[in-house]
Amino acid sequence: MQQFSDLSISNESKQTLSSLGFETLTAIQNLCINHILNGKDIIAQAQTGSGKTLAFALPLVERVIPQQLQPQALILAPTRELCEQIAGVIKSISTHKANLKIITLYGGVPLRSQVTSLSFGADIVIGTAGRLNDHLFRKTLNLDGIKTFILDEADRMLDMGFYDDIIKITKSIKSSPQTLLFSATYPQNIQKLASCILKNPINIRVEQENRVNIKEIVYESRDKFMATLSILRSYKPSSVVIFCNTKIQTDDLSAFLYDEGFDVATIHGDFEQRERNEALIEFSNGSKPILVATDVASRGLDIDNIELIINFDTPFKAETYTHRIGRTARAGKDGIAISLVSTAKKEFLDEIMPNARLESLNTLLVDKNFVLQGLFSTLHIAGGKKDKLRKGDILGVLCKDLELDSWDVGGIDIFEKSSYVAISRAVVKKSASKLRDTTIKKRKFRSWLLDK
Incomplete structure (x- = not known):
């Protein structure tokens, strides 16, 4: 090449x-x-x-x-x-x-x-x-x-x-x-x-090169909420995107998983731009390792290391299915795409997902104690490119003035008027408190945690 x-x-x-x-x-x-x-x-x-x-x-x-x-x-x-x-x-x-x-x-x-x-x-x-x-x-x-x-x-x-x-x-x-x-x-x-x-x-x-690295599975279930929970507790992924067909289903599934102790980011068409941006930031930097979304996120979602895709709702077209599962198995890595169906109609499955294999939920080894939580929390700083802030400026303050170790700081995203920093949960609250009294480039900036 x-x-x-x-x-x-x-x-x-x-x-x-x-x-x-x-x-x-x-x-x-x-x-x-x-x-x-x-x-x-x-x-x-x-x-x-x-x-x-x-x-x-x-x-x-x-x-x-x-x-x-x-x-x-x-x-x-x-x-x-x-x-x-x-x-x-x-x-x-x-x-x-x-x-x-x-x-x-x-x-x-x-x-x-x-x-x-x-x-x-x-x-x-x-x-x-x-x-x-x-x-x-x-x-x-x-x-x-x-x-x-x-x-x-x-x-x-x-x-x-x-x-x-x-x-x-x-x-x-x-x-x-x-x-x-x-x-x-x-x-x-x-x-x-x-x-x-x-x-x-x-x-x-150009044919989709990574399709061969995706293991495609279909599970039949009448209770897709519990089926999703069993899949998460069986496969134990570190990063997962779950697609729903409707906004209501997206909200309901997110609330269900949150109640079960999982850290979930959510996006659909009713979210304001800021909310959508922050949800994607929290997902990409590991603060919330589960993203539940409608197809608004299936195109242009440019995030590596997504291990698992779950189609909570089956898409209506093969093209949509292709776009959804293409979020996993990036950069030559392997990935898994799981689809939940209430009734496994062979003709429909062959049309939408011809490479998928039908398996039984009863074969899953479920760890009922498993919950997927973020390693980081995201700190929002009310300053960005317009304030001449750079990643090095923020990292320097966190490591030098706040005395954080470099491994306590994850992704740093800087936009025109805002910056977002992933900080280890073990030290994030103490860091957030200290940062409010600390200057960056000789200025104090308002800051707060995104986690509710």
């Missing part, structure tokens, strides 16, 4: 990628990057976790010139979480490009604040279809200078009913941009969309 050092990109980009630990291209990167650098339109079929974000982000960073009058690149994504993840990747590989401005536009954030940000200019705009059309309708977003148009997880956007919105956005781009379409599946509506917006595209397909 090709090395990043062999690509026809700037030495600055090569140095940045090397510092981030990127050496060898994944399959999708190997097939896409050179075509994108050469200005070709592409339609690429690849799963989440295949490295596709970097496949389009790297050529984009190479070609964008900072501080132009209008946005040069537009990226469409189905969810707020994926927009932020894409922005994070682009920011991480563009540190050598001074003054490159990236703006994310999605619902759940006041439109007025986005208008203010746009008024100062943007080089790359990343957003959801609905919010982008809001700005286009109000004439607060000008797409006349777009040279690169990217649609990520296009099949998911069409599943959400955004076909007409995408076409409207496309018609608002007056230039003839290079267009890149990425999709995990390739149904008929994707083919129709591609024929409308792509020019002589190169078709690229």
